[in-house]
Every structure is written in structure tokens, then in C-alpha cells.
Amino acid sequence: MVNPTQGVIAVIVAGGLATRMASATAAVPKVLLAIAGKSVLEHQLQQFRAAGITRVIVLAGHLAGAIELAAARASDRSFHVEVRTEAQAMGSGGCLRQLHDLNGPAVVVFGDVMFDVDLGALLETHTRQRATITAVVHPNTHPHDSDLVDVDADHRVTALHPKPHPPGSRLRNLVTAGLFVIEPAFIEQIPSVLEAPKLDLVQDLITAALARGQRVQAWQTSAYLHDMGTPQRYAQAQAAWAQGIPARRRRPRATVFVDRDGTLNRHVGYLRRPEQLELLPGVAQAIARLNQLDVQVVVVTNQPVLARGELDEAGLAQIHAELETQLGRAGAYVDRIYHCPHHPDAGFEGERPELKCACACRKPRTGMIDAATSDLHVDRAASVLIGDTERDLDAALNAGLRPVLVSANAHALAVARGVQWFPDLARACLALFPNPQPNPQPNPS
Numbered sequence: 001m002v003n004p005t006q007g008v009i010a011v012i013v014a015g016g017l018a019t020r021m022a023s024a025t026a027a028v029p030k031v032l033l034a035i036a037g038k039s040v041l042e043h044q045l046q047q048f049r050a051a052g053i054t055r056v057i058v059l060a061g062h063l064a065g066a067i068e069l070a071a072a073r074a075s076d077r078s079f080h081v082e083v084r085t086e087a088q089a090m091g092s093g094g095c096l097r098q099l100h101d102l103n104g105p106a107v108v109v110f111g112d113v114m115f116d117v118d119l120g121a122l123l124e125t126h127t128r129q130r131a132t133i134t135a136v137v138h139p140n141t142h143p144h145d146s147d148l149v150d151v152d153a154d155h156r157v158t159a160l161h162p163k164p165h166p167p168g169s170r171l172r173n174l175v176t177a178g179l180f181v182i183e184p185a186f187i188e189q190i191p192s193v194l195e196a197p198k199l200d201l202v203q204d205l206i207t208a209a210l211a212r213g214q215r216v217q218a219w220q221t222s223a224y225l226h227d228m229g230t231p232q233r234y235a236q237a238q239a240a241w242a243q244g245i246p247a248r249r250r251r252p253r254a255t256v257f258v259d260r261d262g263t264l265n266r267h268v269g270y271l272r273r274p275e276q277l278e279l280l281p282g283v284a285q286a287i288a289r290l291n292q293l294d295v296q297v298v299v300v301t302n303q304p305v306l307a308r309g310e311l312d313e314a315g316l317a318q319i320h321a322e323l324e325t326q327l328g329r330a331g332a333y334v335d336r337i338y339h340c341p342h343h344p345d346a347g348f349e350g351e352r353p354e355l356k357c358a359c360a361c362r363k364p365r366t367g368m369i370d371a372a373t374s375d376l377h378v379d380r381a382a383s384v385l386i387g388d389t390e391r392d393l394d395a396a397l398n399a400g401l402r403p404v405l406v407s408a409n410a411h412a413l414a415v416a417r418g419v420q421w422f423p424d425l426a427r428a429c430l431a432l433f434p435n436p437q438p439n440p441q442p443n444p445s
């Protein structure tokens with residue numbers, strides 16, 4: 001098998017002025033800020049070296065001299081770090097013009113991003129999908145202050161929503177995370193300095209690539225990626241490194257699987273319009289707390305309204321965008337949402353025959369949980385499924401997860417089946433994850 005990082009160059013975009021970090025970076029470029037005793041640059045170089053990349057180009061501007069010293073210290077015979085300094089500020093996109101000699105894919109990272117990512121897997125996916133640019137994306141705690149994308153079922157980016165978003169926007173929480181793979185064809189399209197001196201990689205160049213119909217792909221990951229755009233986020237990165245969170249993200253994690261209707265949001269019969277979605281009290285705060293504890297949160301929901309033809313995929317996407325927007329306002333996010341569109345009973349007017357089947361994903365079957373386990377690092381023995389019906393309970397048992405029931409409606413069922421019960425999701429999460437330990441108490445065995 002070919003090593004996916006063979007011959008690949010890594011690029012660090014380190015030229016931007018640290019306008020929002022004025023106090024912390026009065027004398028230091030952002031890429032030289034310290035995390036756990038090492039500069040961000042050193043952390044980034046360590047990631048590239050570990051992935052088998054041997055050549056790095058740092059695009060500098062702000063206080064380039066200090067960066068040149070650090071680059072010289074990091075270089076040796078098998079690992080070469082070169083600094084290219086721009087004469088004028090050209091923005092995160094405009095500075096890429098300095099990569100005129102690129103002859104293969106390059107991994108590009110912003111100088112204020114801490115990451116611990118499987119770069120080989122990223123490059124392999126980028127190449128397989130024949131993308132002109134692949135953007136690493138993830139949900140974050142501040143989607144309102146982030147550039148967001150829409151993707152189709154093949155992870156192709158269909159739209160970009162640059163920050164700031166118009167009031168009342170209803171958008172999925174899929175944020176470009178400051179890590180990309182680009183092809184030379186992407187560089188060749190950048191307008192000249194005379195046409196547009198300053199260009200933003202995401203807002204200007206990806207927007208232009210989408211308009212040209214070039215293939216822009218999104219690579220969604222639950223690996224550690226954290227921007228330090230504000231002093232608060234810099235402090236969060238320091239805390240995360242001190243707690244060992246980046247390395248832990250590479251291993252199976254405690255995961256809270258949650259049902260949607262009746263558990264996250266008020267049950268309204270069949271939810272068909274985003275305006276009907278109302279989070280239950282305390283839900284957003286409970287999920288924000290799980291996010292802070294670094295517990296993964298995955299929604300698993302049966303949506304037979306699709307099979308019945310009462311709602312299409314675009315309509316469901318709008319409902320889930322509303323869900324993520326409401327959570328985002330509280331600084332909360334879910335890692336993934338899986339839905340089952342099927343229903344086993346055929347014979348209704350307007351139904352979609354292709355979705356009328358006995359599938360493997362409809363709860364109490366485990367298909368959605370199995371998909372999450374394959375897409376994410378899930379430690380099933382440390383994980384729970386929280387829901388309000390017998391289907392949720394049985395799905396948990398079938399998947400080897402601890403079942404937890406919530407809501408007054410499920411109380412009798414919980415008693416009858418001898419299952420843990422709480423009045424609502426918020427109280428369940430507090431009881432199951434009572435302290436800063438991210439893992440719940442293991443089941444006695």
C-alpha cells in the first residue's frame with residue numbers, strides 16, 4: 001500500500017495579525033504561543049513528522065524573525081522547515097500564492113489551530129474523492145462565530161455560510177476547522193495580488209471554487225482540533241492539553257447515545273417542520289456540560305415519516321439544522337446525528353416503496369449505533385443510550401449499551417423492566433456524569 005503522506009508538503013499559515021489576541025500576543029506570533037511548554041508551531045511540526053511528512057513551509061508575516069529561529073531549530077537532515085515571508089499582508093488565502101512551486105497535494109493548517117489528527121486517513125480520503133480541496137470539519141461550541149458548510153450524502157460541500165450569519169439563520173453545526181488538503185489546481189486559481197491583494201482561504205477561495213464547480217469535500221472528524229481565535233479558546237486549548245484530551249480522542253470514548261423526539265425535544269406526534277422543534281428544559285445545558293467533559297454525544301432517531309412520504313431528506317435536514325442551531329446558541333453540539341428513514345409496514349398512500357423494508361437500522365435494531373461505532377471511537381462498555389421508549393431500551397440492550405429511560409411516560413416501563421430512570425435528560429446526564437471524570441462508573445461485573 002502506498003504511504004498517503006509520501007511526497008506531501010505541509011503548510012502552516014502563520015502570517016495573520018493576532019487582532020483578537022492583542023494582549024496575549026503583543027510580542028509573540030500566534031504560532032509561537034505556548035501550550036504545555038511547547039509552541040503551537042512545535043506541536044504542529046510534531047504532528048507532521050509523526051505522519052511521515054518531511055517538508056514543511058511556514059508562510060509568515062507577523063514577526064517572521066522569531067518564526068525563522070524556531071523553524072531552524074526544528075529542522076534536521078530528515079525534516080526540513082522552510083519559512084517564506086510575505087511582503088504585505090495577503091490573508092489566509094492570498095498567502096498561498098507563495099506555493100507557486102507546489103506539484104502535489106499539500107496539507108494546510110492555520111497557525112492558531114491545535115490538532116491531533118490522522119493525516120494519513122485525511123490524505124487517503126482526499127485522493128480517493130479526487131477533491132480540489134478537502135476541508136476538515138467538525139461541530140464546535142461557537143457555530144455562530146464560525147464558517148459553516150452544507151454537505152451532501154457523499155460529503156461534498158454544497159454551500160458555504162461565512163460568518164457572520166444573518167439573524168434567524170438555521171444552519172448545521174459543521175465548521176471548517178482550519179485544516180485542509182489542497183491541490184496545485186486550487187493555487188492556480190487564486191487571483192493575482194493586483195486583482196485582490198488580501199483573500200481569505202475559506203470565505204473567498206473556497207467560495208470561488210464552489211462557484212467554479214470544483215470538487216470541495218468535507219472530512220468530518222471527532223479528532224482533537226481547536227482554534228485559538230480568542231484568549232478564552234487559547235485557555236481551553238491549554239486546559240485540554242493538560243488533561244490529555246487530544247490523545248484520549250484517538251481511543252474509544254464514553255458516548256451518550258440519545259433518542260430525539262421526547263428525549264431531546266418535546267414530542268409533538270410527527271415532527272415535520274423545523275418550527276415545531278422545541279428543546280426540552282435543561283437539554284442544551286446538559287449537552288454543553290457533556291461537551292465540556294469530552295463525552296461524545298450521538299443522536300439516534302427513527303424517522304418513519306420519510307418512508308411514509310410525509311417528509312423528505314431536505315426537510316429532515318432543515319429540522320436537524322434547527323436542532324443544531326438551538327443547541328449552538330447554548331454553546332452545545334452533538335457529534336453526529338443518525339436517522340433511520342425506513343418503516344416495515346407497506347400499503348399507505350404516498351409512501352416511498354424503496355424505504356418500506358425491514359432494515360437493520362430502525363431501533364430496537366442496532367444499525368445506527370453500529371454506524372457510529374465505525375465512524376467514531378466508541379467505548380460501548382462505558383456508553384449509555386438515553387431514550388423514552390421500549391425501542392430505545394431494547395436497542396441499548398441489543399447493542400451492549402447501558403439503557404437509561406427518561407420522561408414521566410417511561411416511568412412504568414422502567415419499573416417493569418428494572419431499568420434506570422430519570423425525569424429528564426438533564427437529570428440523567430448529571431447523575432451519570434457527576435464529576436470531571438469523562439467516563440461513567442463501569443457496570444459492576
Ligand SMILES: [Zn+2]
Binds near residue numbers: 340361362
Ligand atoms: Zn432503517
